[in-house]
Amino acid sequence: MKYITTINEQEYEVEILDEKHVTVNGRCFAVDFHSLSDQPVYSLLIDGKSYEAYVYPADEFWQVLLVGRQFQATVEDERERRLKMQAGSNVAERAEFLMKAPMPGLVVSVPVQEGQAVEKGDILIVLESMKMQNELKSPRPGSVSRLRVKPGDSVELRQIMLSVS
């Protein structure tokens, strides 16, 4: 199976030949890859060199934590890639952003109102957790809709609090 993996806008063509071999941009490597005790910690032996990393799934990409550095990798197989090319690249732009609680906590303030226009980086909600007040910011411009929380509310992890569309 051939994949196009992108990190920092740099594309890597990774082909998985079999259990023990991959090619990266045409260069072949001997690999020995293990998940450690079924956790998202992986050990990779590649041409004798040993690496350990955390690999977490995120919404649209994979987070790889390797030697104290975090990489965001998008992995697409050839078919996905072709489909995406045809559909155009502005799918993500159109979709609305759902702000989910990144942790359980208490809503301290909601400095925006239903229907209000916001810019990227504007504070949408202040959430208190672990004695700290955390400002949750908008990742994109748009307008606030479906506001479902008010100051004083307790929220659960990943509870939808509002959306920006």
Place this chain on the structure above:
Amino acid sequence: MLNKVLVANRGEIAVRILRACRELGIETVAVFSEVDRQALHVRYADEAYYLGPAPSRDSYLRGDKIIEIAKKSGAWAIHPGYGFLAERADFAQACLDEGLVFIGPRPSAIAAMGDKAQARATVSAAGVPVVPGTEGEGSLCDDDLLAIAPMIGFPLLIKATAGGGGKGMREVNNLDEMPGLLQAARREAEASFGDGCVYLEKLVLGARHIEFQILADNEGHVIHLGERECSLQRRHQKLLEECPSPFIADDEALRQHMGQVAVRAAQSVGYVNAGTIEFLVDKDKNYFFLEMNTRLQVEHPVTEMVTGVDIVKEQIRIARGRSLRYAQEDIRWNGWAIECRINAEDPYNDFLPSTGRITHSQLPTGPGVRVDSGIYHGFEISPYYDSLISKLVVWGESRAEAILRMRRSLEEYKIIGVRSNIPFHQRLMDSVRFMGGQFDTRFVEERFSMGGSEVVKQAPPEIAAIMATLVADHQARQAATIVRPNERDTSNWKWLGRWERLQR
């Protein structure tokens, strides 16, 4: 009856105190909130009693209940740890009133150091230098403050008299913006502490935060255990501490001088037990008293590693009425120690707290490594308390060895289930400025970034790409087998035949 101690705290510090008690052969009593039934401190103690619901004010801040439990269980003393009830003079007094020993200073010393303006006035009268400010003037109205400000000089800080943790604090750069900032500071101080009183203090630029550990017994002997470097902070929260400070390093005269001043500051309030004097030190090595913490500090292990003194055991010995086992000249500093505070926070997402179950945890071990931890595999990190989950401390013969040892220990340390700030510390260990000891209290906020290029080591992105692809491929294959559950390795007719034979 002097053989049972109640630990009025949770997390790593409760475990730390329980360990000291165990080694001294003292029985232990733990207290716990609803969500801490399975916490390590409950498992390690000889006895454990339920306090109340998860929020601190219903559990770990319930001084009345804690005293009741202490009496019921027959404990002679209460160790408050840090945070919660540790710096509450009224709680310390209530312990004494009930015939219990509070392992810490007298209530009067806690009160004297708790009011920042009073503390500054007291130590200043004892000849300890303080940052120039209006602390001696009592509480002033805005007009007076505006008149005094130019005499102190800008930039300066507005601080809450009852303050702490950066609340009610504002930085002022000129007279024009001052009235508005005064209002904001008073409002915040009023909301946080129920007291809108503020004072002014000169802002020391390029300042380092260096503190001295002191020990004092009931007979008036006071010694210091040297300094700790605590300049690496974010939002006034310390992240990494060292002993000694790379700024003082081998300036033995400065160390002894500051140490003596710290001892004098402690004596000015008749201090007993372990305490810490915090100083601001400017780039010309002028130092000013900042405040005194009348309790055990989070970062006490770095001092223990370098001096060999077990501070918690000394606290208990002092509380038992023993005299200090050390004279000042007995204290020797050997090598270098660094502590990284491991917080359940995501350094890639603006240090947002992270909660959840620890699904996997692997501690670093080996030479020169100490981990004070309150978590274990399977433990649930709740949103109710501080995000500090463990402290990784290393010792080395030199600062360079300590840094290299910390670097390898951070690499070994695995915590899965919640996000931790371990990657932050890893980047810090690679920072050229950190290695050179060139940092002040603003370094983390102003000169450091998780994506910055100021690091010497680069992880290879190709490897990250290969690993992400292998995991994605593995998951796609697994998903494929789940999507087609009806696909069997044999035909349905054969499978039906086998099934019928089984049913006979």
